[in-house]
Amino acid sequence: MxxxxxxxxxxxxxxxxxxxxxxxxxxxxxxxxxxxxxxxxxxxxxxxxxxxxxxxxxxxxxxxxxxxxxxxxxxxxxxxxxxxxxxxxxxxxxxxxxxxxxxxxxxxxxxxxxxxxxxxxxxxxxxxxxxxxxxxxxxxxxxxxxxxxxxxxxxxxxxxxxxxxxxxxxxxxxALPKPLAATASWAVQGQRFVLSVPMAGLEQVQRAWFFPAGDLVINHVTPQAVTRAGDALRIETDAAAPGPTGEVTGVLRVEMAGEPPIGFAITAAPGTVPGPGAALATGAGSDDSSGGGAPGLALVLLGAVLGGLILNIMPCVFPILSLKALALAKGNVDAGKARAEALAYTAGVVLVVTALGGMVLALRAAGSQVGWAFQLQDPRVIGFLLLLVTAIALNLAGLFEVTLTTGNLGQDQARSGGVRGSFFTGALAAFVATPCTGPFMAGALGAALVLPTIQALSVFAGLGFGLALPFLLIGFVPALRRRLPKPGAWMVRLRAILSVPMFLTALALAWVLGQQAGVDGMAMGLAGALLLGLFLWWLGAQQASGKSLLMPGALSLATVVAATLLIEAGTPPSGAAVASAAASELGAVKFTPAALADLRAQGKPVFLFMTADWCLTCKVNEKGAMAATAVADSFKAKGITVMEGDWTRSDPEISEWLAEHKRAGVPVYVFYDSKGGERELPQILTVDELTSLAG
Missing domain, CATH: 2.60.40.1250 (Thiol:disulfide interchange protein DsbD, N-terminal domain)
Known part of the structure; x- marks a missing residue:
């Protein structure tokens, strides 16, 4: 026992x-x-x-x-x-x-x-x-x-x-090494191994060390001489005997001023390497904790500002900016009030964009792989945007007016004028601009996700500043205000014209809703838009008769909430996702890390594009350059496999890939050549650029 x-x-x-x-x-x-x-x-x-x-x-x-x-x-x-x-x-x-x-x-x-x-x-x-x-x-x-x-x-x-x-x-x-888009090259000169690695931000590099993945590449203990040669980092050390052959892989660890070490996964092919270049930065005087003197951060901020500036021409933002600018001319406001409204508008934009960026950073810190415009992967958010944009379009078309008693969708503050109205107009413009990721934004937002929190939030604030910059200039530069057309009946016609891009935006959002939630979800969203439209038509009729209403605000809000919450947020229905015309024309296959790795292991060239149905830039490229017959013929002749990653709904594999490539959102276009090289293409594609890709 x-x-x-x-x-x-x-x-x-x-x-x-x-x-x-x-x-x-x-x-x-x-x-x-x-x-x-x-x-x-x-x-x-x-x-x-x-x-x-x-x-x-x-x-x-x-x-x-x-x-x-x-x-x-x-x-x-x-x-x-x-x-x-x-x-x-x-x-x-x-x-x-x-x-x-x-x-x-x-x-x-x-x-x-x-x-x-x-x-x-x-x-x-x-x-x-x-x-x-x-x-x-x-x-x-x-x-x-x-x-x-x-x-x-x-x-x-x-x-x-x-x-x-x-x-x-x-x-x-x-903490893993980041893939390097550029292809490195190596050569053995006498008994010395020389590696050339093209990379940005060379002026900030203080130290670097190359770790080869295989043996018989270099003598590990020999000091490595690192210099800047043109746009490349040049590493020279003793070669191992008998020396490497073919491709050399490994990790390049780089230390930059005021930043922790980062690593890049290197694939180097035998080739020509430059001679010794300039010495690296010594680091003297580079421990400025504010980071204000770092050109790297300055360039990232510039990209964010330019990206935000470009967002003003998007169809969902331009009407709001135009009407707000014309409101200054119509109101004949003095310089002090114009500056106050410009600052309030800027504050609304910067606050919303920074808050969205902060949410992205917080969710990623909690373990979620999300990026810019992550909220658009939820059909309920798309449904809410559909109703919001529909209401704005109907307002611009003159169906109803927004007053302090209307209370519809929070736009009473946005259109009421004054400092408060300008603040809410800026907040509204920032919110409806989130579906867009334009040129200059990709690198800036991707960098924000790997920067320290304060610097990352400054990048998002820079994006908001760029979005607010046109109205800020109008408010602070009297000469620009004087150039605005004088008020007149033409403003009514312009307002109606500006409703057209908002209606088109609503139509695009309905299509995205169908892609995410299927026909039933799209029908539910359109039904909500119809109910909201009927309510606003009734509201406009009451306004025309001179009646003052106190309850419509609550009723319209209830309509929005009820119609939005009825849309399913779960798994999209089978077959809901429809390949784009460009993807079909190019014979695109679905992206998975395993499939991409298999194609690269076979030495096959691959054109990978990450896209989403709510991404305007993505759709422009897919309807434009990517849909050209010349591109399809060129890819077919060169044996280039096209691979599509659809991020319309949250996909952990795509989120992980974007995080590894330091990108905050879509579009992203990468070409992998048959020799193992990798090159990221710009966000605005051209037919010539695509047809010039080597198979």
């Missing part, structure tokens, strides 16, 4: 160890983490192995250098689950011990991969993920091999981000 009780106690004590996701070894703490504790069937789940060496110890990178060993993982997964991809390592550091160069991690490092539960698994079913991890941990005096078996007891669910582990996965992905 005693032996039985002892055996039972030992068994019970061993049970938790069978499902442990954390193990404390003598010199390392190791953990198994996942982005979600309830992964969705058929959707990739990011998982990570976190290694935390104790003080004075270190673990190793994929290529450990002159000594050491990389971490190994052997997975045990439920039946039908494909083996995870190879582990992705964060950017390593260097450590020289006894004349040997080591590529190491002296603090917590998370190795990342992904696993996809089979599509047929039922919600609530168990999905345990187990891994046997073996690693080498060393101090300056000794090395100790350690191992642990970890199990993460997951349950199939909706794929919601885990509140605790999700942010850790986000930080782990941010």
């Amino acid at each position: 005693i032996r039985f009780l002892v055996l039972l106690l030992a068994t019970l004590l061993a049970l938790p160890a069978l499902a442990q996701s954390v193990s404390d070894q003598p010199h390392t703490k190791v953990e198994l983490i996942a982005a979600s504790s309830m992964p969705a069937p058929g959707k990739p789940l990011t998982i990570g192995i976190a290694l935390s060496p104790k003080a004075g110890w270190h673990t190793y990178w994929l290529n450990p250098g002159d000594a050491g060993a990389p971490t190994r993982a052997a997975w045990t997964l439920p039946a039908g689950t494909a083996e995870p991809a190879e582990l992705q390592y964060p950017v390593p550091g260097t450590l020289v011990v006894s004349g040997l160069m080591n590529h190491v991690y002296e603090t917590t490092n998370v190795l990342v991969t992904s696993v996809t539960p089979p599509a047929g698994l039922a919600p609530g079913s168990a999905f345990p993920v187990s891994v046997q991890v073996d690693w080498l941990v060393c101090s300056h005096e000794q090395c100790v091999p350690e191992a642990a078996t970890l199990t993460l007891p997951l349950t199939i669910g909706d794929g919601a981000t885990d509140a605790v582990m999700g942010p850790r996965i986000v930080k782990a992905r941010e």
Whole structure:
């Protein structure tokens, strides 16, 4: 009996160890983490192995250098689950011990991969993920091999981000090397290996180090001479014997003024490299905590301002700006009032844009991979915008007037005039501009997602400033106000004309709603717009008869809320997504990371475009340059595979890809050539640019 009780106690004590996701070894703490504790069937789940060496110890990178060993993982997964991809390592550091160069991690490092539960698994079913991890941990005096078996007891669910582990996965992905769009080149000159890496922001680079992924490329311990040669970073060191052949891959770690080190995944082809260039910045005087003197941030802010400025010509913003500008001419306001209204308008724009940017940053910090205009991936938001734009269009068309007793959709403040009206007009313009991502915005918003919070918010504020800049200039420059046409009957006709682009915007939003929520969802949205239109027609008739109304504000708000909430926000119906004409003409295949990796492994050229139905720039390119017959013929002749990533509804794989490429939203166009090179194209495409792509 005693032996039985002892055996039972030992068994019970061993049970938790069978499902442990954390193990404390003598010199390392190791953990198994996942982005979600309830992964969705058929959707990739990011998982990570976190290694935390104790003080004075270190673990190793994929290529450990002159000594050491990389971490190994052997997975045990439920039946039908494909083996995870190879582990992705964060950017390593260097450590020289006894004349040997080591590529190491002296603090917590998370190795990342992904696993996809089979599509047929039922919600609530168990999905345990187990891994046997073996690693080498060393101090300056000794090395100790350690191992642990970890199990993460997951349950199939909706794929919601885990509140605790999700942010850790986000930080782990941010620590991975970023893909470099430009193709690097290398050459061996005598006994020296020379690497040339084209990249932006060279004037800010203070230090750099190249970590080759393979052996026999360089002598690891030899110092690397780094200079700026034209638009490229030039790294020179001793070549290994007998030296590399073919493509060389690895990670380039770069340290810039006032920023933490970042890494770039490098693929270099044999080729011509420049001679030694200018020395790197010394860093003297570059610890200005405000960042005001950093040209890198200044350029990002300039891109944000220019991107916001361009948004003013979008069909949903231009009518609002035009009427607000003409209101100054109609009101014959003095200079002081004009400046006050301009500042209030700017404050409304900047506040809304910065608030939306802050929401993006907060959601990403909480583990959600979202980007600019993320709210447009919810059909209810599209439904609300449809009703809002319809109401604005009907108001411009003269169906009703907005007064303090109307209370419809919050536009009473927007059209009431004065400082308060200008503030709400700016807020309205910023909100309806979110479907657009124009030129100059992509790089600026992408940079905002990797900058420190204060600098990132300044980029979003810069975008709002650019959007508000035309009206700000009108308010502060009397000469511009004097050039505005004098008030007259023509303003009534112009107002009616300006309703046309708003009606077209409403039509486009109805189409997007159909793409997201199917025919039923679009019908529900149109029914809400019809009810709202009938209500506003009745309201206009009451206004024409001179009646004063107090209740319509509440009634119209109730109409908007009821019609919007009736639209389903769940999974889009099967077959709801319809490929664009350009995608069909080009024979586009659906984007998945695995499919892209497979095509690149086969050496096939790929044109990848990330798009969304609510993205105006995307649709212009797809109806224009991408739809040209010459482009389709050129791609076919060169054997270029076209791959489409549709971000109309939230897609974690696309969100992850955008995050890895430091992009906040769509469109994004990338060409992968047959030699492994990668080049990002501008956001406004031309036929000549597409046909010039080499197969």
